[in-house]
Amino acid sequence: MLAVTVWESDEMLQKFVESNPHAGIKAALEREMEESWxxxxxxxxxxxxxxxxxxxxxxxxxxxxxxxxxxxxx
Numbered sequence: 001m002l003a004v005t006v007w008e009s010d011e012m013l014q015k016f017v018e019s020n021p022h023a024g025i026k027a028a029l030e031r032e033m034e035e036s037w038x039x040x041x042x043x044x045x046x047x048x049x050x051x052x053x054x055x056x057x058x059x060x061x062x063x064x065x066x067x068x069x070x071x072x073x074x
Contacts, residue, residue, distance in 0.1 A: 002056050006048050 007013040016022055026033075043050065051059040 002052065004050055004052060004058065006043070006050075 005013075007016075053059055
């Protein structure tokens with residue numbers, strides 16, 4: 001599964017990760033979850049929302065409309 005979220009800053013993301021309900025749900029589901037991996041990249045406000053293609057690629061708007069970013073497990 002691919003999930004893409006947009007945060008204004010690393011600090012805001014970290015605050016979300018460490019607080020409830022996210023922290024509690026993550027702890028409760030930890031044994032059921034597959035290994036998570038993360039890829040961070042900067043986007044401008046005008047690129048949001050990103051276009052998630054059916055093959056799991058992310059297409060960034062406005063900068064290079066034909067470019068695709070592929071994210072795979074490290």
